[in-house]
Amino acid sequence: MKNINDIQDEIVEEFSFLQDDLDMCVEYLIELGIKNKQLSDEFRTEENIVKGCQSKVWMVANYHQGAIEYKADSNTLITMGLVGMLLRVFSGQKPQDILNSDLYFINKIGMNRFIGTQRSNGFAAMIKQMKLYALAYLTKEDVKSESS
Amino acid sequence: MNTIDQESAVLNDLAKIRSAFPILHQQVNGKPLIYFDNAASNQKPISVIQALEHYYKHDHSNIHRGLHTLAERATVAYEESRKAAASFINATESDEIIFTKGTTEGINLIASTFGRKFLVPGDEILITTMEHHSNIVPWQMLCEEKGLELKVLPLLDNGEANWSQLNSMLSDRTKIVSIVHASNSLGTINPIKEIGEKAHKVGAIMVVDGAQAAAHLDIDVQHLNCDFYAFSSHKMYGPTGVGILYGKRKWLEAMPPYQGGGEMIKEVSFDQTTYSDIPHKFEAGTPNIADVVAFKTAIEFIDRIGKKAIIKHENLLLDYASKALTRIDGFRIIGTAPEKVGVISFVLEGIHHFDLGIMLDAKGIAVRTGHHCTQPLMECYGIEGTVRVSFAIYNTIEEIDILVKSLESIVNRLRS
Known part of the structure; x- marks a missing residue:
């Protein structure tokens, strides 16, 4: 399993091949968006909505053998592409690593071009939601180990 | 000279009018800027x-x-x-x-x-x-x-x-x-x-x-x-x-x-x-x-320029764009009143307006997406928002042609 920074470096490298061409970057996000649409209708509920996003984003998480698996969906493809990058970085990682992570790839690939200043709050909300899941599972683990 | 040029006196002066707007002569995201967000705010001539x-x-x-x-x-x-x-x-x-x-x-x-x-x-x-x-x-x-x-x-x-x-x-x-x-x-x-x-x-x-x-x-x-x-x-x-x-x-x-x-x-x-x-x-x-x-x-x-010439030119753009855009598969104009200014709000079936806005921007085309500060109106139509193309005196038929081609390629890409 690659660690969070290995995956971030991969994304940065992939973006460097796109040579700063916004059209190609958008195409990359759309591909990622289509590939990562994983949630069936039953999970697209009010309680799974990530609050603070301009586009609708639904997210769920499962904890299995010490790692978190995230799944998500969005009503817009490009947002789904952005979420797809976060899924790639965080899914399958340990809660503690997710909480400690520094997402430097966001600045390195110039994410602001896609999300703009107005939407950056929404992107921050997605990251916060993913870290909250990590915190919740970590706390659960702590409680379990203390009681055993 | 095609029929469209003959119909509008303003079009004959268009190069001169466009030259008065410094902001129009730039590349955005590697493409020549096409500015279709005039209903939000239009651009300023050098005299201003x-x-x-x-x-x-x-x-x-x-x-x-x-x-x-x-x-x-x-x-x-x-x-x-x-x-x-x-x-x-x-x-x-x-x-x-x-x-x-x-x-x-x-x-x-x-x-x-x-x-x-x-x-x-x-x-x-x-x-x-x-x-x-x-x-x-x-x-x-x-x-x-x-x-x-x-x-x-x-x-x-x-x-x-x-x-x-x-x-x-x-x-x-x-x-x-x-x-x-x-x-x-x-x-x-x-x-x-x-x-x-x-x-x-x-x-x-x-x-x-x-x-x-x-x-x-x-x-x-x-x-x-x-x-x-x-x-x-x-x-x-x-x-x-x-x-x-x-x-x-x-x-x-x-x-x-x-x-x-x-x-x-x-x-x-x-x-x-x-x-x-x-x-x-x-x-x-x-x-x-x-x-x-x-x-x-x-x-x-x-x-x-004169309001008469402005109205004539913008009506020409509105008619031309309305007809050309309607030929795109799944395209629907929101607002088809017989008397209109140069504003075309639209939805494209199965494609979110947010995606369209970003994909057009990547091609150098500035449009507005969302509810346009008219949320009750969007609710009335049962939609979240639209893509809005709006014209000013400096817009051209060629720009509309590029918009249509760009939208067609987006539709083909996303529906493939």
Whole structure:
């Protein structure tokens, strides 16, 4: 399993091949968006909505053998592409690593071009939601180990 | 020369007109900029940019009170803009022109002064479903404060208001009818003169939100016989931060001041303050002098081309684009009224407007996406938002062709 920074470096490298061409970057996000649409209708509920996003984003998480698996969906493809990058970085990682992570790839690939200043709050909300899941599972683990 | 060129005199001068707009001659995301977000704010000709620079380099001072030469120059320039604005909409006199921050402030001013003074609990204000939030929220606030009722005239499917219901919604309780002249989301042009006649018959005043009409339609407030007409400089090739509120003298004189402070007073003592005459009564504090001064240059720019030629050119773009875009699979125009300004709001089946906006931007095409500050209107159509393409005098048929091709390639990509 690659660690969070290995995956971030991969994304940065992939973006460097796109040579700063916004059209190609958008195409990359759309591909990622289509590939990562994983949630069936039953999970697209009010309680799974990530609050603070301009586009609708639904997210769920499962904890299995010490790692978190995230799944998500969005009503817009490009947002789904952005979420797809976060899924790639965080899914399958340990809660503690997710909480400690520094997402430097966001600045390195110039994410602001896609999300703009107005939407950056929404992107921050997605990251916060993913870290909250990590915190919740970590706390659960702590409680379990203390009681055993 | 093709038939389109022959049809429009403006098109023959288009290269010259475009050369007056420095901002248009740039690459955005590696492609030549195509600016189709004119309903939000249009671009500024070099004459307006130079007028701003000239004012600050040569004439700046505070206005109305100074005795020195610069104060006099700045005052004259500021008041010349007032005269130009009055002439632009054929107001009877320049004292009927109040400078504000924009259309939004103009409507808020009416609600806060006329509304507070003359309306009593149980009175009604009538608007339509197509109004911009700026022509909804100030009235809602007034209704809440004074116990009034806000009545909303519904729309027909094509984006016209259902005027057949107007008579039944007007009564002697109606005190204000406030309608948009041209809808920013749909493009629909409303029959202001006819609505005003009906409003006046029941004793209501007629307020017009002219933000989207001022640069695109011939405005004659005496012919329209409206009581108030609010519009914005930045949507008519002028600087941001300048609004124009026309009001009939009899109302402006009867209304209390909007804000207190310098400029709007005649005499101040701790016992009693008397107010300036109109229009200064409504212009408390140092106004946005430079932008107001440069606004006159924007009016001159429009006058040089002429409204007749502008309307002809923009109608041509509207017709051409409406036909060409409708050929795209799954394309639907929201707002198909027979009388429209150059605004095309649309949805593309199965593709979110947010994705379209970003994909067009990547191709150098600036459009607006979302609810366009008309959320109740979007709700009425059962949609979250649209993509909006809106035209100005500098747009071309070739730009529309590029838009159509770009949308076709996006559709092919996303539906493949």
